[in-house]
Amino acid sequence: MARHKNDILQGTLVLLVLKTLDARGPMHGYAITSHIQRVSSDLLRVEEGSLYPALHRMTQDGWLEAEWGTTEKNREAKFYTITTAGQKQLALEEESWTRLRTGVTRVLRYA
Amino acid sequence: MSWLGRLWNHLRDGAVSTEITREMRFHLAERADDLVASGMAPDAAQREARRRFGSLAYQGERTRERDLFGWLDTLIGDVRYAFRALRTAPAFATVAILSLALGIGANTAVFSVINALVLRSLPVNHPEELLAVVRGEGGTIFTNPLWEAIRDRQDVFSGVFATGMTNFNLTTGGEARRVDASMVSGDYFATLGVRPVAGRLIARADDYRGCPAVALLSEGFWSSHYSADPGAIGKSILLDGHPFNIIGVSDGRFFGVSVGQRPQLFVPLCTEKIIRGANSQLDERSSWFLEIVGRPKPGLTRAQIEARFATLAPDIIEATIPSHWPGEGLKYYRSAKFRVDGAARGFSFVRDTYAKALYVLMAIVGLVLLIACANVANLLLARATVRRREMAVRVALGAGRARLARQLITESLLLSSIGAVLGIAFAVWGSRLLVRLLSRGDEGVSLDLGVDPRILLFTIGVATLTGLLFGLVPAWRAGRVDPQAAMKAQGRGVAEGHSRFAMGKALVVAQVALSLVLIVGAGLLIGSWRKLATVDPGFRSEGVLLVQSDIRNTNTPPELRLALHQQMIDAVRRLPGVQSASGSQITPVGGSTWNDEFRTDSFTAKSDKDRMAWVNPVSDGYFRTLDIPILAGRDFDTRDTPTSSKVAIINEAMAKRFFATPAPVGQHFQKQQGDGWSEPIEVVGVVGTTKYRSMRDSAQPIVYFPRAQESPKAQEMAIEVRGTGGTTSLVPSITKAIAGINPNITLDITTLERQLAESLTIPRAIAMLSGFFGAIAVLLATIGLYGVMAYTVARRRNEIGVRIALGAEQSRVVRMVLGEVAAIVIAGVVVGAALSLGVTRLVTSFLYGMKPTDPGTLVWSAVVLVLVGLAAAALPARRAATLDPVAALREE
Structure with a gap:
């Protein structure tokens, strides 16, 4: 599986996307970007281009389902919904994130 | 998304691209809108949106790649990884691949013979069009007067011919050297669309009453008797003492219309008169020796052809009435209707005889393959224990359960594919051996056993099915690994270990049960053959020479x-x-x-x-x-x-x-x-x-x-x-x-003993093969049993160590291990006995002096399995008994 350099973010990107969709229900890609940016008070900025490969990958893994729909502005957009498998994955990702953060924090504190 | 869905994407490449472009365009438009709303000029907003997004083409390509090549890429990765995984466990891979190769190979071998004998069409031009003329209730044999009457009156076939098998003696006296030959009417080769490899074929102009003696060689005969020398054409060959002029050589792939036979020579039907002289059957109205096959004129249906025959029948029958027949026979002769039947697969006298034996063999090798599957599944489960850490690491790194399962299925399919490739090689050899085993000395069966698409399809199907069969359960279980427990426990988790263990036991029970069915079947078939071979025929065959003479x-x-x-x-x-x-x-x-x-x-x-x-x-x-x-x-x-x-x-x-x-x-x-x-x-x-x-x-x-x-x-x-x-x-x-x-005077010499033995060729071959495969089944079951017991003992090292430390005697430990084996084997024997009672009825027609439910055979087979099972457990039991408790406990 070809990995790209900006995958550094991809691990957390998956977590963020899953969390967003889990909390907010079906959304299109642009809304996901805006949501993450807004909720994180602009601390996190999704690299917009890399969002779509990630979304497609997650769809393939069965974590998301995609469907075409219309926005309020009457534009056609692809809406993503989290699946049960996605929710399980979210739990796993959250747990490993917590572990990572605890670990990193400890290292920073005691090293 | 399913594989099919991805494949679909692949096919509508353009559609995917536009869909992705649409999705990204939408994103850009929304971004631009927002920028405009925050006060940017529309033009600048567009540009800014593009800048932020990065290369539209590149991101589009990456996204598309995910959809299109993701699965292919993963597949290649999986296969490469599977190869590496197998290389790290060469013993496992060898045992698994060999048992699969044997199982798949045996199945392919039997199937190729069935294919050649029962399924395959004749290697001629459009065999599916050919129709055999049938008289009354399926009679395909005609007299020469009937053939001539049909030939001269029919107007439904564009080409029609008659043919009959015979044999010729190549010597003029003394011990005979016989070759199989076909007598063929003039349009035989033209109707079938066969080509000569040298000289010319027999044509209509060769077949008329009073014709000269000409003969066509088969390619095989041409090579074996004339070293494929083109100079053979025009030479003379003595057939039953009559000189025949060689006119050509027919294509070696062509073997006539009788499957299982392979005429070495072809002669025009009219030459029968030259060979038999006053005994010629050409005008005999009750000498039945010809088959009639035709290729219908375009557009005619069978119903139309049969209707036409109904109109012609009275005339044909009256012209050929065997006048000396008794009244009863004549009434039947007059009333028999003419019909037509598909002749794509040719005729075969050996088909019915051998097909039944082959179906029994197919069932036997099918069982062997099932046992091999159980064995490999068991090996995979054992390996799963070893690989728990690896799986745990992959789960921890974010591999989904489906992803792991797919990886393991790929490994299973790789195993079965390698097994299949070896199996085909084994089958090419095995199918020839099979035909030799089934052939009687005097009526050798000759079949074209080449590997054709149907055989390949069969093997691929069997291999895939096997791979899924033995791979699914281990794959399904692998995903259930809990990474934390697995990493911590170093593969000694009691809960999972136990369920894997129950699964392994169940598989061995299945193996024992299937093996019992095979041994019981083999026992019945071998017993019947022994009875047939030793039954008192009422005469004494030893020391009697049979001299078949012809004056x-x-x-x-x-x-x-x-x-x-x-x-x-x-x-x-x-x-x-x-x-x-x-x-x-x-x-x-x-x-x-x-x-x-x-x-x-x-x-x-x-x-x-x-x-x-x-x-x-x-x-x-x-x-x-x-x-x-x-x-x-x-x-x-x-x-x-x-x-x-x-x-x-x-x-x-x-x-x-x-x-x-x-x-x-x-x-x-x-x-x-x-x-x-x-x-x-x-x-x-x-x-x-x-x-x-x-x-x-x-x-x-x-x-x-x-x-x-x-x-x-x-x-x-x-x-x-x-x-x-x-x-x-x-x-x-x-x-x-x-x-x-x-x-x-010509002579064919054999012994009465050989004649009796040859009449038992099929029962003997089936007995031998069932015995062979029964032994293989027992061997596989033994490996399974040994594997499970060795694993049990290894897993319970601590417990056994504690027991020994607390004073348990060696014999007690041995009894404990053997007790477990006995439980497995007895469970298998009980299931197998029930199964075999239902299954052995299928071989009833091959039994002699034995009932399919013969209790002796059943008991005997069960005893063999129990003994073999205990032998398989001996080593693990010894290992358990001689365990050093101190060492075992220190490992804790």
Whole structure:
């Protein structure tokens, strides 16, 4: 599986996307970007281009389902919904994130 | 998304691209809108949106790649990884691949023979169009007058031909060298669309009454007898002593229309007259020896063709009526309708005989493959324990359960694919061996066993199915690993270990059960064969030479044939080393039979079959030569001449059925003759009951007539010779003695023992193969059993260590381990016994003197399995008993 350099973010990107969709229900890609940016008070900025490969990958893994729909502005957009498998994955990702953060924090504190 | 869905994406490449572009365009538009809303000029907003997004083309490409090539990429990765995984466990991989190769190979081998014999179409032009002409209830054999009448009157076929198998003797006297040949009518090759490899084929112009003798060689015969020399064409070849002019060579892939036979030569039908002379069957209205096949004119349906035949039938029938037939037969002859049947797969006399045996073999090798599957599944489960850490690491790194399962399925499929590739190689060899095993010496089966798409498809199907069968459960279980527990426990987690263990046990129980079915089947088949091989035939076959003679080439007039035959018998009797000799028309279990209807005053037949008895015209000394006891009365002798009163010797079974007394010497019976009954025939002797047609015969009635009275004009006679020493040493002197009488007499020499053994070829082959595969099954089950027990002992090291430390005796530990094995084996035996009671009924027709539910065989098989099971457990049990408790506990 070809990995790209900006995958550094991809691990957390998956977590963020899953969390967003889990909390907010079906959304299109642009809304996901805006949501993450807004909720994180602009601390996190999704690299917009890399969002779509990630979304497609997650769809393939069965974590998301995609469907075409219309926005309020009457534009056609692809809406993503989290699946049960996605929710399980979210739990796993959250747990490993917590572990990572605890670990990193400890290292920073005691090293 | 399913693979299919991805493949679909692949196909509508353009559609995917536009969809992705649409999705990204939407994103850009939204971004631009937001920027405009925050006060940017529309133009600048557009540009800014593009800048932030990065390269639209690049991101689009990456996204598309995910959709299109993601799965292919993953697949290649999976296969590469699977290869690496297998390389790290060479012992496992070898055992798994070999057992799969054997299982898949055996299945492919049996299937290729079934394919060649039953399924495959003839290698000719559009075989599916060919239609065989059928008369009455499926009769495909016609007389030459019927063929000519049909040929001259039909207007439904664009090409139609008749053909019959025969054989020719390549020598002019002495011991015969026979080759199979086809007599073919003129349009044979044109209708089938076969090409010559040298010279020309037989054409319509070669086939007319009074035609010259020409012959076409098969490619095989051309290479073996003429070293494929083109100069052979135009040369002369002697067939049954008649010179034939060689006109060409036919394509080697073509074997005629009889599957299982392979004619070495083809001659025009009209040359039958040259070979048989006055005995020609071309004008005989009751000599049935031709098959008729046609290619219909375009657009004609079978119904139309049959309707046309119905119109033509009265004319055809009237022109060919066998006038001397009795009334009953004529009525049938007149009423028989003509039909047509698909002839794409050709004719086959061996098909029915062998197909049944092959289906039994298919079932056997199918079971072996199932057992191999269980074995590999078990090995995979054992490996799963070893690989728990690896799986845990992958789960921790974010691999989904489906992803892991797919990886493991890929490994399973890789295993079965390698097994299949080796299996095909094994099958190419195995199918040839199979045909050799199934072929009787005198009627060798020749099949085209080349690997064709159907065989490949079969093997791929079997391999995929096997891979899924043994791979699914381990794959499903692998995903359930809990990464944290697995990493911590170093693969000693009790909970998972236990369920994996239960699964492994269940698989071994299944293996034992299936093995039992196979051993019971093998036991029944081997037992039946042994009974058949040792059953008392009523005569003594050891030391008897059979000399099949043919005086056709001597051109002896009918009235002198009896004397010539007597002269031959006398010549053999005079030879040193000959104890006794006799002549007969039929030899026991030799393939040819003769039966007739009989009646006596004291016997009322319940059915037509009841009136039937076997017939054999013999000379004096026949019973002495074969060691058949004369129970009452006398043997034939010089008193019994063609003109003396009619006499017969009957066997005990005949006496019981027709006379209700064991020794009806002096009483009379009648034989069916035309519409009525013959003059009374006197019983002059009663002999012991013998096998006539096959070793499976029950006690059946046989009537022996003096050759002088029943077939004095026959051209063929079998001479039975009992020697004082070895039988084969007599061959040269017999050949010489007969040649001294007339060098044109041809001889086919075999021994009675070989003739009996050849009649048991199929039961013997099936017994051998079922025994072989039964042994393989037991071996696989033993490996499975050993694996599970070794694993149990390893897993319970601590517990056993504690037990020993607390004072448990070695014998107790051994008993504990063996007890577990016994439980598994007994569970397997119980399931297997129930299964085999249902399954063995399928081989009933191959059994002799045994019921499919034979309790002895079942018990015997169970005992074998239990013993083998205990042997498999011996090593692990020993290891457990001699465990050093200190070492075991320190590991904790």
